Amino acid sequence: LPILWYTHHDKRGDKAMAQLIKNYFHDDKKRAALNALTHSVFGFDFADWVRHGYDTGDYYPYSWEENGRILSNASVNRMVFALTLPGGATVERTYGQIGTVMTAPAFRRQGLAGSLIQTILQDTGASYDGFYLFANLHAVDFYRSLGFQPCRETRASLHRAELGAMGPADFVPIRYDSEKQKVYMSLVRHGIDNSAFFQRNRFGLQMFYTGNFETVYVSPSLSCFACYERDGDILMLHSVLSKKPVSVLQVLRQIPEPFETAILGFTPRADERPAFTFTPFDGGDDYRLFTLGASPGTSLTEIEEQALLFPTYSHA
Numbered sequence: 001l002p003i004l005w006y007t008h009h010d011k012r013g014d015k016a017m018a019q020l021i022k023n024y025f026h027d028d029k030k031r032a033a034l035n036a037l038t039h040s041v042f043g044f045d046f047a048d049w050v051r052h053g054y055d056t057g058d059y060y061p062y063s064w065e066e067n068g069r070i071l072s073n074a075s076v077n078r079m080v081f082a083l084t085l086p087g088g089a090t091v092e093r094t095y096g097q098i099g100t101v102m103t104a105p106a107f108r109r110q111g112l113a114g115s116l117i118q119t120i121l122q123d124t125g126a127s128y129d130g131f132y133l134f135a136n137l138h139a140v141d142f143y144r145s146l147g148f149q150p151c152r153e154t155r156a157s158l159h160r161a162e163l164g165a166m167g168p169a170d171f172v173p174i175r176y177d178s179e180k181q182k183v184y185m186s187l188v189r190h191g192i193d194n195s196a197f198f199q200r201n202r203f204g205l206q207m208f209y210t211g212n213f214e215t216v217y218v219s220p221s222l223s224c225f226a227c228y229e230r231d232g233d234i235l236m237l238h239s240v241l242s243k244k245p246v247s248v249l250q251v252l253r254q255i256p257e258p259f260e261t262a263i264l265g266f267t268p269r270a271d272e273r274p275a276f277t278f279t280p281f282d283g284g285d286d287y288r289l290f291t292l293g294a295s296p297g298t299s300l301t302e303i304e305e306q307a308l309l310f311p312t313y314s315h316a
Contacts, residue, residue, distance in 0.1 A: 023062075084196045210239075210313070221254070
C-alpha cells in the first residue's frame, strides 16, 4: 500500500509528519497506541475485548500515526445482516459501519478524521452495499459535509398490560455461571436471533456489550438467553438467542423484573409484529443515524421503507 503523509507543525513550530496506517489491529504495539487514544477520548479501550478472544477480524482501523502515537482514527466494521422480507424470503446485506472516529485534542479541526473516512470509502467502497454510522449529536454537520445523509429507524414497543397472562418468571442471571456463559457465547456465534433483521457476524460486537455478562439472563423453561436492562418502568430488551425459534412475547411474559413498557433493541419477526407499536426513532439524545449509498433502489433504503432498527448490540 502507498504511504501517505500528513504534514503539520508541532508545538515548537517545527514541521512534523504523520503516517497513515491501516488494518493494523493485530499489531500489539500499534493497537496499544489506538487504545490510548480511545481511552482518552471515549473512556474505554479494546484491551479486554482482545484478551478474551472477542475480536473476529471484522474491525479495520485507519489512523494517522506519528512517532508511535495515534493522532486521529476512523475505523470501518464489516457488518453482515440477514433481512427477512415481507414475503418471507431472507436476503443478505453487507455494510461498512464507520466507528471510533476520534482525534487527539491538539490535532482537531485540521481535517484528519475526514481524510481517514474518505480513504476508507475509497479503499473499501466496492466491498459493501453501503455505509452507515451513528453520529454524536455535535458531529452531525461534519458527517453531512462528507456526503452522509440522515436515516430514520423504527422502534417496537408494547405495554406490559398488552402481554396478557404472564408465564413463569424464571429468567435468572448467568454472570457467575461459567458453563452458562459458554453456552451463551456459542449461541451468540451460531444461535437463532429471533428477529427479522439481525447481524450474522455479531459475535465481536455483542460480546463487546455483554462480555461482563451483567445483562445476560437464561430461562430454563424457554431454553433461551435474553439480554435486557431496566431503567425505571422501562425494560430494554436487546437480544433473544436460542437454538430453536422462541416467541419474544413469551420471553417478555417470563421476565421477573417489573416494568410498564418494553422496548425492543431489534426488529421483531413478522409473525409477532402485530403485537407491537412501531414508532419512528431518530436516536433521541444519543445519536443520529447517517447512511451513504442509500440512493433509491439500494438496500439501505430498506431501513426506512420496512421500518427497521439496527440492533442496539450492532452499534460500533
